[in-house]
Amino acid sequence: MTTTLEQPKVETPEPPPARRRWEPWALVALLVGTAVAYIWGLGASGWANSFYAAAVQAGSESWKAFFFGSSDAANSITVDKPPMSLWLMSLSVRIFGLSSWAMLVPQALLGVGSVALLYAAVKRWFGAAAGLLAGLVLALTPIAALMFRFNNPDALLVLLMIASVWALLRAVEDGRTRWLVLTGVFVGLGFLTKQLQVMLVVPPLALTYLFAGPPKFGKRLAQCFAALGAMIVSAGWWLLTVELWPASSRPWIGGSQNNSILELTLGYNGLGRLNGEETGSVMPGGGRGDAAAAMGGAGEAMIGGAVPGGGMPGGGMPGGGPGGGGGMWGSTGITRLFASAQGGQIAWLIPAALILLVAGLALRGRAARTDTQRASFVVWGLWLLVTGLTFSFMAGIFHAYYTVALAPAVAALVAIGSVTLWRRRDSLWVRAVLAVTLLATAAMSWVLLGRSASFVPWLKWAVVVAGVLAAVAVLIPALTRGRIAAVVTLAALFTGLAGPTAYAVDTIATPHTGSIVSAGPNVEGGRGGFGGMGGPGGMDGAGRMGGRTDGTAAPTMPGGAAPGAAGAAAPGTAAGATAGAGDGMGAMGGAAGGLLSGSNPGEELVSLLEQDAGNYTWVAAAIGSNSASGYQLATEDPVMPIGGFNGSDPSPTLEQFQQYVADGKIHYFVAGGRGGGMGGDGTASEISTWVQANFTAVTVDGVTLYDLTS
Secondary structure: OOOOOOOOOOEOOOOOOOOOOHHHHHHHHHHHHHHHHHHOOHHHHOOOOHHHHHHHHHHHHOHHHHHHOEOOOOOOEEOOOOOHHHHHHHHHHHHHOOOHHHHHHHHHHHHHHHHHHHHHHHHHHHOHHHHHHHHHHHHHOHHHHHHOOOOOOHHHHHHHHHHHHHHHHHHHHHOOHHHHHHHHHHHHHHHHHHHHHHHHHHHHHHHHHHHHOOOOHHHHHHHHHHHHHHHHHHHHHHHHHHHHOOHHHOOEOOOOOOOOHHHHHHHHHHHHHHHOOOOOOOOHHHOOOOHHHHHHHHHHHHHHHHOOOOOOOOOOOOOOOOOOOOOOOOOOOOOHHHOHHHHHHHHHHHHHHHHHHHHHHHHOOOEOOOOHHHHHHHHHHHHHHHHHHHHHHOOOOOOHHHHHHHHHHHHHHHHHHHHHHHHOOOOHHHHHHHHHHHHHHHHHHHHHHHOOOOOOOOHHHHHHHHHHHHHHHHOOHHHHOHHHHHHHHHHHHHHHHHHHHHHHHHHHHOOEOOOOOOOOOOOOOOOOOOOOOOOOOOEOOOOEEOOEOOOOOOOEOOOOOOOOOHHHOOOOOOOOOOOOOOOOOHHHOOOOOOOOOOOOOOHHHHHHHHOOHHHOOEEEEEEOHHHHHHHHHHHOOOEEEEOOOOOOOOOOOHHHHHHHHHOOOEEEEEOOOOOOOOOOOHHHHHHHHHHHHHOOEEEEOOEEEEEOOO
């Protein structure tokens, strides 16, 4: 008598349903809708982040500035990031001319491309319904709706990170080395966009393929090394060129203290972001540092009690959750992403994504090692966990808009998890998980919407009612079949998307300017990093906290402009002088600009700077890149940003500046701005002191400047 050993049951991938007629039309509707939403009223934000806008203008005038990512066409100093995102915008400006629209349309198109690529990465293994849901969730994520309409590098970074996962999953599907090489190329290009931030997706990519790749382990390991080589080559060619280029004939590397791209990579933009020791930052080590020098008397007033009730809301410096106490960039910890500053940006569907991740892995638990659906859960889940935990505990510079890097992972997990569980809804435990997911999502929306008491106050009630009804309905098998199932699905979609959609619509309808911005309405305790007092983070061009230009930002700081003033000025139009310009309020905004907001010169000042501009290498010099940016964008002539973004880079030295003046290369020195006339340390302060001691000050449009040729 023979016996046959029973083989364990191995689940096979569920093939996506056959293509239906509505699928291509639904995709077209999604992409066209995304394009319209992201491009609509795009020029209202003016120069958006004028720090990058000035570099875009410079790159459109000088190919050397284009290659290095220089702040000015005369190549005095670069921005503090690699230039790849600037290349796309600079090419657009070269073609269409300098305007807000020409600069920002490439960013909006990157958003459309990201939605399309995420759709493709999900649809291939989970069907069109999952792909459409993933794309829709990404498009409606509030912080995505902001960053794809803004000129920060994050828009391109997100696209390249999605592309790397798409290529990785193709490699899991057929095991071909070319897909691993392509994955490495996408990561390398992401490095040329925002340096080490893209590396957060590398562990998820490598671990997923080492586990799920079809070849034997030795070959999988070799293929990963091939991907590493491709990453090094695709990023290293530019780094090597910059490092080997004679320092005397290239711009200073902004953000570094020793004119080194490697220092910038590993220091200010590298380990410094994790441990808080960013040399040259506003507040080195997370402490108070030179903040008072950076902000002058206004900084002291802001820190010491100018805000009603004394100090910043919640105590400490801005950026964290309720209660503060986390230092310069806010409280760290596992709840950071759910705090007031970050919650409305990204947290709406994070609980759902985590629940669906666990449930999806459980459903695919007995599948073959190479199962592509399980690999999808693994790679998107690790992306969310690795990046989310890093953001939660990093002690260095952190802004709410960084969370856009989580949006694709959240969107993908919600889509693939929801569709996978819905197809297995015959099981009681699956229906129970769906119900818990809906209730958690409704609760999260209740909390986030409750932080803005005046913002569509009825919506949180509607979301909770829809969520509870949908949760009850999915527990009843008869209600998950036939036509009634469509009603339940709509209720579930409303529960998950109503809140973020409302935030996204508010974001699209509201102009945003400044270096630190955040999406959605004002929220209690929301500070969004350095500056967002009680609302969307950052400072706008009028000296207001919050980064919005609709007059709804938080209260004007001492000496700042009145709401609705210069911040909303359109590109190329004079904003005029604003209150407090040149009086030590440079870091807070005004006509002279400052640490976090671009300058807004009046017509008389612009006319003065443009006189005989062709006779000078730089029509002016100003301390800090943001202060210099407005003058450069208004005149379209090079303006030297002394000290780079923070005004703390040793570029140029006092001796170099004196030689430039002696050679007649700089026409004016513009006071105000980051550190101008406000004391502090370093070469910026030395230059400011020397200019004040040797040249005569005049005031034009409320801005103090010195003619260095008189």
